[in-house]
Amino acid sequence: MSSHTASSSNVGNGSGDSGVPKRNSKRPKYSKFTQQELPACKPILTPRWVVSTFMLIAIVFIPIGIACLIGSRDVVEVVERYETECIPVLNRTDKVQFIQSDADKTCTISMTIPKRMKQPIYVYYQLDNFYQNHRRYVKSRSDEQLKSASKENDTSACKPEDIANGRGAIVPCGLIAWSLFNDTYSFSRQNQSLTVNKKGIAWKSDKQKRFGKNVFPKNFQGGGLVGGATLNESIPLNEQEDLMVWMRTAALPTFRKLYGKIEVDLEEKEVINVTLMNYYNTYSFNGKKKLVLSTTSWIGGRNDFLGIAYLTVGMISFALSMGFTIVYFVKPRRLGDPTFLSWNRGPGSH
């Protein structure tokens, strides 16, 4: 046996002569990467880090929260729900029938301004229970067709509102466009009408790139069913801002869309009269309609939640920071204290 080891060492030597270079090449080259010794920072959560992290969160969040709240409180918002009011009392038993009839749908409501509103005042309509995010609905549009006249017949996605019977493609096609909101509002205060600027409510990108300037409405609302507003066939799509706003589908079944801007200040206690044409049928699905006047601040519209959420998280962090401080004082654990190692603790404590 020993001679085996002896001779095996001979073998080793014998082959070693030829194998030396080969052997060296087999030796792994040292590099910090392959030896997993790359320099690294190994942060650990020391009490100081814990307390100061939570404190930092608190310090950052609470001011932001306050700022958001202030920003939100600056916003003045007036909301007027009108879908029932604007149906004559007699017709309220069958609203759907009324809205689909040819009866006069003019309706006047008045809004009281609670607080001075600085211009620009944004006018929104808000629909409830309207699933603009439904898959059937969302998919039913043709971006190509909206963009360029040459893609007019690109309507495959637009079913069921793609082609008008015998008259070719509908422009703009699809359910979204077809169901374009068509209530209109005109405002007046003290019998003096307020102009509503309907320009500049759509995204610039929509106007410039997504809706073509030589695409004109065609066969729109020409079918048996009329879903909503009609479009002026002489105005190219990139100037139909209502359509552009409408076609940005909302994420939730309750949504507001920009209707226009009132570019004068409204004073506190002022009463605004709105003459509205209540055309849009939300009655079949019990959808609410609201008219909203709102100013904005840097965080947009009225949104207390963001500020409250910031304050809450900030407060929680502050509490945690305090809590951990107390804990570290009351029951300190020296960092790196070996008595906490599992083998120094009683059995089963781990």
Place this chain on the structure above:
Amino acid sequence: MARGRIRERLRRSHLHPFSCLRPNANNSEGPNPLQGPGFSRIVHCNQPLKHQKKPLKYCSNYISTTKYNIVTFLPKALYEQFHRLANLYFLVAAALSLTAVTPFTPLSMILPLAFVVGLSMAKEALEDWRRFAQDMKVNSRKASVHKEGGVFGYKPWQKIQVGDVVKVEKDQFFPADLLLLSTSYDDGICYVETMNLDGETNLKVKRSLDVTLPLEDDESFKNFTGIIKCEDPNPSLYTFVGNFEYERQVYPLDPSQILLRDSKLRNTSYVYGVVIFTGFDSKVMQNSTKSPSKRSKIEKKMDKIIYILLSLLVLISSISSIGFAVKIKYQMPKWEYMQPLIDNNLYDPGNPGKSGIAHLITALILYGYLIPISLYVSIEIVKVFQARFINQDIHMYDEETGNTAQARTSNLNEELGQVETILSDKTGTLTCNQMDFLKCSIAGTAYGVRSTEIELAAAKQIAMDLEEQDTQNINVPRYMKSANKEDSRGGPEIELESVITSKCENDQKPAIKGFNFEDSRLMHGHWLNEPNQEALLLFFRILAICQTAVPELNEESGMFTYEAESPDEAAFLAAAREFGFEFYKRTQSSVFIREKYAHPGRLIEREFKILNLLEFTSKRKRMSVIVQDEDGQILLLCKGADSIIFDRLSKNGRIHEETTTKHLTEYGEVGLRTLALAYKKLDEPEYSAWNNEFVKAKTSFSIDREAMFERVADMMEKDLILVGATAVEDKLQKGCIDKLAQAGLKIWVLTGDKMETAINIGYSCSLLRQGMKRICITVMNSDVVAQDSKQAAKENILMQLTNSSQMVKLEKDPHAAYALVIDGKTLTYALEDDMKHHFLALAVGCASVICCRVSPKQKALVTRLVKEGTKKTTLAIGDGANDVGMIQEADIGVGISGVEGMQAVMASDFSISQFRFLERLLVVHGHWCYKRIAQMICYFFYKNIAFGLTLFYFEAFTAFSGQSIYNDWYMLLFNVILTSLPVISLGVFEQDVSSEVCLQFPALYQQGTKNLFFDWYRILGWMGNGLYSSLVIFILNIVIFYNQAFRAGGQTADMAAVGATMFSCIICVVNFQMALTMSHFTWIQHLFVWGSIATWFLFLFLYGLMPPYYSGDVYKLLAEALGPAPIYWSTILLVTVACILPYLVHISFQRCFNPMDHHIIQEIKYYRKDVEDQHMWRRERSKARQETKIGFTARVDAKIRQLKGKLQKKSSTSVSQNCMPSPS
């Protein structure tokens, strides 16, 4: 068993003086009548042309271990890929995405799948290519083959055919199974090393038939022909049945003429052989079983989680499709803006059931993001990197063999971190299998001053402890301190000192193989001045003569090396040579010794006639030779296990018994292998009377010949006179099992050795130690083969098992350690179905288990028993083909790649070149890989739940219509790019503690064994975190972007804006979460984590710049709408913090009140406390070692206790003369 007998006979034929009297049992039987199925092979020797067509066309010598070939790769690899449920799900989803029900564009479904599957397949292909290259290396090895007319030429192995005559030279492997024709030795002997086949390292003798002896040079094969009729290919390595028809005579063949592929020719300059079995027909290939594909426990558990997620997916899909159907039925008809009555095949209010079912498919695809599609591929990428790190680890590179560690399969990396039980082979695995003659006791005097490793370690530890006491306890007597200062010489404690000083000596390696003895009283002829000169002379002669080795002159050094049966024997011969008794020649009947010092100044060559040789068998535990010296004096020289020898001493031979026993105990304590030597003088008539009996016994044909022989031998081996005892150290492989034991691993040794050897090894590698309670389970006399006795044996074993279990159970002393020793024969019973649980229960209760005399099959069975019985991860490690079964059966198989072309390595999952690397492989790489993979998987589920559920919540607001709020591209990128790189970098680079700390605190390994990082608690915690995050992300976003304007310009948020904001939140949340999960940031992690967030914003920006034709709603979204809006950024900040807050609290809290071990160590390292307070660091390191009952440390502790006790005693008496440590 058959193999053993064959070997014995072979050996006798070579060495035995009575070889002429060998019963020719085989010849009298005549050739086997070879008929019937199983014996159809016909080989036309030297006529390979005859084997080129059927039916004599046999398979070629080409071997292939690849999984695929060019044709089968695609279908097979695809099948492998879609075998996984998750991938299959995605395949179906991708197929369905081509239909109308899809919520996404088909591309966004197909692209990630193609990417993921393509990557996995590329990896498969690469791995298979490597296997192919390896095969090609073997196939293209050259062998010298007879071409024509006595000319030999080189041919690659793969071209070798059945019937070829092959010439194999020294130290070459046999290219196929050969029939040995002739060798460079006149008598047709050759030596073969079969290590690759059965793991045995000793040489085996093969012997050609006498008739083929004349074929001794190339020329003689010019006209050589012959026909071999033999058995069909089969996997049995130790049997062979066949006939050789040569010159119109038929000769029977047996395994001693067969040279097996992958064994190696040794000590013989060349042999000629005829190829019988080639390629897959060869025995070694027949033996190789397909390695089962193994999967780690974590991965199996991960599958379970995927099933859970799939059920969750089905659940929410059903909810959503029921909701859809309800909405369609009751509300859809009212939604005039959707023209519900026209062209509504998927949204048919008239048939909500059908629409609901169609929607179920949509929903199943939509919520598919719950299942992380990139999980498998990410894990695979990570594992490839991890495997590379293992392969490249410079600390696992063996300078001697030039081998690195190899992760041969990468799917078990994390399993390395969870090993509970190691099943180890012995030879070459635990020990170096290199014996050093270290000490001896001759005529009651102990010689040899070198210390064993254990003594050294004990001394060192004591010195350290005392130093510590010094600092703590001033009352320690002065001299004790001085005694332990290494430089002090005047201390009264000679023992300790000798131990300590010899430490320095030990640094010089023994110059001579097998000899590590140091004692001036014996060396260089000084023994002549010793009082017991006679005994010494005898002792040396016994060493030199009582053996069966073959001397071999090493031409370079002019020294003799020895080809011996056992390494002990070689060590004895080396020792004898160093003492001046050089064994230099052996003939059939004599041993020649050169004596150097007996007559000063002169070399005397002496011949000892060997009259008889009484072999060593495991039963006899001794061997004797009867020799006649030149004066005609007949001597019986005997060496054997001390207990056996002591039983056979004559009355006047026991003079030194007491002292020798004492020495033997000491040797045993420090792990040395001991043998006792004895002799007796015989007179002529006494001998010849006995010899007659002996010859009769040897030549008898009766069944009980063995018994007769034994009885006769017994008659001779009695009334011996004790000469002394030897102590040989079997050097352990460095760092052996100690650290592994400290890491809390249980170690079983499965060895083919005899029980005594196994126990000896157990002692020397510290699996066993004095004071351990040893339970030996053996079967009582199993010689009689009868049915009822089998039953009796079984009952007997069962009784032993239950008794022992009872004993273990009732043990009160917590420090009591049990060792179980069981032999192979008993194991056959113990492994039967009705017994194995008793056996396992007992074995689990024992600190160490040694199974000896086990067959490869039993090794595998034991492994399976442990694996299935304990449900814990098992690791099998071995180096020979006999370990293949075990390696394949275990959860992880590790092969030791010392020698090239190893079977064990081929079957293994990992190969290392020395056992000691196992520590690093497990404790460092295993630990890391386990944590990495565990964290990675948890995180994967977290992020996909956090993301996937937001899709579901949104559904509730879209009337369950199957609309997603996110752009298809976001979703496509989510798994593939935006969140995968950080988690991959976690899987590749994360280190909780550095490798040094892992090694210093092996107890950290327990985190893996206890599965602290992938238990259900943690998994569900992560899932809960995902659920929480998804809720926070969704609710906050929806409320913030409810209906009011989101910027000063008055615009309200559309779906694209809300979707993009929500997705930005998700990306930030999951990446910050990732950053919190990591504890180790190199620039790579920084790059990936922060880079992923940056990539998202960059993507959103660039995507928005693309023409609206491609970008749709996203056109200029960031640049125009979201970017300038403060609410967008403040939402991201709010959501991110709100989402990670609970986790942050959790980890702060955990670290504060319930820190885990690695937390503390991180802190110690962070504050550099280990440098400042080295004392504490050292103390913790020693404490961190598990309470081990086995292993070196336990041994050292025992030794320390003993020495300390002695110190106490000595300090009171202050007297000491003894040079050797004596047991107190």
